[in-house]
Amino acid sequence: MGTLxxxxxAWYGRMGRSLPWRDDPTPYHxxxxxxxxxxxxxxxxxxxxxxxxxxxxxxxxxxxxxEEEMLKLWEGLGYYSRARNLWxxxxxxQEDGRFPDDYEGLKALPGVGxxxxxxxxxxxxxxxxxxxxxxxxxxxxxxxxxMKEGPGLKKExxxxxLEELGEEDPSAFNQALMDLGELxxxxxxxxxxEECPLKGxxxxxxxxxxxxxxxxxxxxxxxxxxxQVFLLSYGGKRVLRIRPDKGLLASxxxxxxxxxxxxxxALSLLGLxxxxxSPLGHSSHTFTHLRWEMDWHEGELLSPPxxxxxxxxxxxxxxxxxxxxxxxxxxxRVPGD
Ligand code: SF4
Numbered sequence: 001m002g003t004l005x006x007x008x009x010a011w012y013g014r015m016g017r018s019l020p021w022r023d024d025p026t027p028y029h030x031x032x033x034x035x036x037x038x039x040x041x042x043x044x045x046x047x048x049x050x051x052x053x054x055x056x057x058x059x060x061x062x063x064x065x066x067e068e069e070m071l072k073l074w075e076g077l078g079y080y081s082r083a084r085n086l087w088x089x090x091x092x093x094q095e096d097g098r099f100p101d102d103y104e105g106l107k108a109l110p111g112v113g114x115x116x117x118x119x120x121x122x123x124x125x126x127x128x129x130x131x132x133x134x135x136x137x138x139x140x141x142x143x144x145x146x147m148k149e150g151p152g153l154k155k156e157x158x159x160x161x162l163e164e165l166g167e168e169d170p171s172a173f174n175q176a177l178m179d180l181g182e183l184x185x186x187x188x189x190x191x192x193x194e195e196c197p198l199k200g201x202x203x204x205x206x207x208x209x210x211x212x213x214x215x216x217x218x219x220x221x222x223x224x225x226x227x228q229v230f231l232l233s234y235g236g237k238r239v240l241r242i243r244p245d246k247g248l249l250a251s252x253x254x255x256x257x258x259x260x261x262x263x264x265x266a267l268s269l270l271g272l273x274x275x276x277x278s279p280l281g282h283s284s285h286t287f288t289h290l291r292w293e294m295d296w297h298e299g300e301l302l303s304p305p306x307x308x309x310x311x312x313x314x315x316x317x318x319x320x321x322x323x324x325x326x327x328x329x330x331x332x333r334v335p336g337d
Pocket of ligand 1: 139142143184185186191192193196197198199200202204205210
């Protein structure tokens with residue numbers, strides 16, 4: 001057993017996190033948890049994982065959900081394309097009659113990229129693979145003082161840890177690295193090097209240069225968009241609509257909104273006629289490449305909304321999956337939701 005793997009696995013035996021999907025790492029449980037963990041922190045996933053498993057205890061049960069039921073189950077987790085892909089992947093596995101257990105077969109599932117395929121291989125099937133995410137990149141970069149960033153760093157980290165894995169259990173080895181990155185070799189602030197099982201092997205620690213790695217990418221430019229958003233009623237019903245079936249938050253519900261600083265102009269762009277508007281406040285929502293600054297208004301329509309809008313009673317509105325970008329409005333409309 002190599003020094004790195006033996007120190008790491010001994011530490012994992014003592015300090016590894018107890019997570020619900022680790023108790024019974026079936027391929028379905030690993031696929032579900034890894035899909036949920038993409039772009040979402042463990043703390044936020046914990047309670048929702050149990051909830052989704054209660055509604056869909058098996059892959060077969062998940063595949064048999066209706067698309068709206070799947071999206072409703074995912075509500076609040078964001079990045080809804082993950083939910084759709086997971087649902088489609090479950091259906092494909094059902095149709096094929098088996099869960100693939102090789103890299104090519106896994107990559108052929110909707111939404112399964114290199115990371116999730118590797119995590120499934122290692123954790124669910126105990127095959128030699130390394131699932132490289134930001135945690136592993138950071139640990140590797142500091143261990144070796146790597147000057148790489150982006151895909152180059154990912155590739156180097158994968159090869160390095162694959163070699164260090166040796167004949168150890170890939171499942172424990174991968175999860176130990178994930179935990180080390182989350183709990184000790186922290187992404188923000190000072191890493192807890194004194195608690196780190198790899199400190200004797202870590203070049204950045206030796207040089208007291210931990211915070212200089214990984215090398216930073218040039219900052220991305222995120223566009224800011226100003227939206228006027230409306231909580232409107234007509235005949236006692238709420239006015240909503242469904243977003244286009246392509247692009248950001250595709251096919252999900254939203255409160256009527258338009259990109260402008262002027263609420264009157266927004267109503268005209270939306271083809272709506274409303275009485276006096278009351279300001280409700282401001283919220284913002286950040287996507288990967290975009291930030292929405294949202295001014296909220298409330299009012300009554302003076303005439304029925306044109307085709308394309310939905311008029312819903314409160315129960316129907318509650319049943320509709322609403323992206324978290326619009327949760328400010330839902331809280332205003334449905335107190336306690
Ligand atoms: S010694 Fe410090 S910098 Fe090096 S891997 Fe451990 S926590 Fe990260």
